Amino acid sequence: MIQPGSESLRKIAVVGRGTAGSLAAASVTRLHPDGEHELHHIYDSRIPVIGVGEGSWPSLVQELHQLTSLPHEAVQQRLKGTRKYGVAFEGWGRRSRNFTHYFTPQQVSYAYHLSADLMGELLHESTRAQHIDARVLNINRVADGAEVEFEGRAPERYDLVFDARGFPKELLPEAHIDISFIPTNTAVIRRCPSIIEERQDGPVTEHTYTRAVARPHGWVFVIPLTAHTSYGYIFNRDVSSVGEVESDFDEFLEADGVPEFEQRAVIQFPNYVHRQIFDGAIARVGNAAAFMEPLEATAIVSAQLQVGMVLQIRLNRPIEHLARDAPAVNRFLINNMxxxxxxxxWHYSCGSSYDSEFWRHARGHVWPRHREAMDPEAVDCAALSKFDEMIDLLKAPVIDKGDWNRMCAVPLTSYAQMSQGLGC
Incomplete structure (x- = not known):
């Protein structure tokens, strides 16, 4: 296959060794047609990678198979993974009943529950790169490429740099779109004993679901792996204290029959989207591009899209088109996020079984701000109108077959399942 952009993509850097950085480096190795290209995987070994249990979407199953050339069964076992068929919501919405958001085709399509650190190790084995252990000071756009500035070593120029360094230190209105109509900003992560027994003769094939359990101060995720079970309490630190949350977390684990746990981390996070995900030479991926709380496991699937689109446009389009292509790709990625x-x-718009300060705040004060935050003039894209179209479709007496495959980041079937479950 002729790839007209490959000649202008000879020297590539990936900065960061978390999930998104590892995915980017492995993708360059697989997709670049010329084995003579130069790939530098740059990271500071003094910065720890926090490995937590993670969910994903079904597209990851095939992608990991392609990136590693391993059978699906071997990939799942290496990840200490289970097969995720959807998200089981407990206590959400106004209907006072539990429900499940299934991947479709229902009971056929599955993703992985996986250990993020093990996924990184697996991807590193499939990556051909020069590893550079150094602190990166800046990544700057320069003529026909990007330059990485290091601490204690000379800067280097690259044709393309994937910036996977994680959250920004602070949100700046000119650089970031604040999506704090999502009402959470902190997670308490705990590791608990496994509830799924690992098999010696192959991967675990039973159907599992990420549990999303509404609680007074927010909600708790439960992600079953074969090595352990990952629990996380997601809340708003401006509404509830860490002490209040940990007390309720203890109560939840006791009711769930969990005898012991290891406290992993208390993580503060922003809900945001970067205004410049891709400029032609610098591609922000993963948490450097955007972040939102993990309710629908959007982190890995977003990184897949970001890495995939950037590499496809750089490899398959002549370099002369880049000045026009880059803004279009950037706008698409922003709109998708x-x-x-x-x-x-929207999941919070119908409240939960708890009439608590958090849920009143989420339903009555935070979600109503989404229209102002997503004003097309403020964000320069049409995400709000696409979302409104999906909600209007759900209210229609008949949905035409031509609309069945409509998407607004996720399929219409996902909107329909959530609408019915929440009572929205």
Whole structure:
């Protein structure tokens, strides 16, 4: 296959060794047609990678198979993974009943529950790169490429740099779109004993679901792996204290029959989208591009899209088109992340079984701000109108077959399942 952009993509850097950085480096190795290209994987070994249990979407199953050339069964076992068929919501919405958001085709399509650190190790084995252990000071756009500035070593120029360094230190209105109509900003992560027994003769094939359990101060995720079970309490530190949350977390684990746990981390996070995900030479991926709370496991699937689109446009389009292509790709990626944000924020719009300060705040004060935050003039894309179209379709007496495959980050079937479950 002739790839006209490959000649202008000879020297590539990936900065960061978390999930998104590892995915980017492995993708460059697989997709670049010329084995003579130069790939530098740059990271500071003094910065720890926090490995937590993670959910994903079904597209990851095939992608990991392609990136590693391993059978699906071997990939799942290496990840200490289970097969995720959807998200089981407990206590959400106004209907006072539990429900499940299934991947479709229902009971056929599955993703992985996986250990993020093990996924990184697996991807590193499939990556051909020069590893550079150094602190990166800046990544700057320069003529026909990007330059990485290091601490204690000379800067280097690259044709393309994937910036996977994680959250920004602070949100700046000129650089970031604030999507704080999602009402959470902190997670308490705990590791608990496994509830799924690992098999010696192959991968675990039973159907599992990420549990999303509404609680007075927010909600708790439960992600079953074969090595352990990952629990996380997601809340708003401006509404509830860490002490209040940990007390309720203890109560939840006791009721769930969990005898012991290891406290992993208390993580503060922003809900945001970067205004410049891709400029032609610098591609922000993963948490450097955007972040939102993990309710619908959008982190890995977003990184897949970001890495995949950037590499496809750089490899398959002549370099002369890059000045026109880059803004279009950037706008598409921003729009997709904002659509994810609207989908996630909408989950809170019908409250939960708890009439608590958090849920009143989420339903009555935070979600109503989404229209102002997503004003097309403020974000320069049409995410809000696409979201409104999906909601209007759900209200229609008949949905035409031509609309069945409509997407607003996720399929219409996902909107329909959530609408019916929440009572929205």
């Amino acid at each position: 904002l659509c994810y944000g609207l989908f996630v924020g």
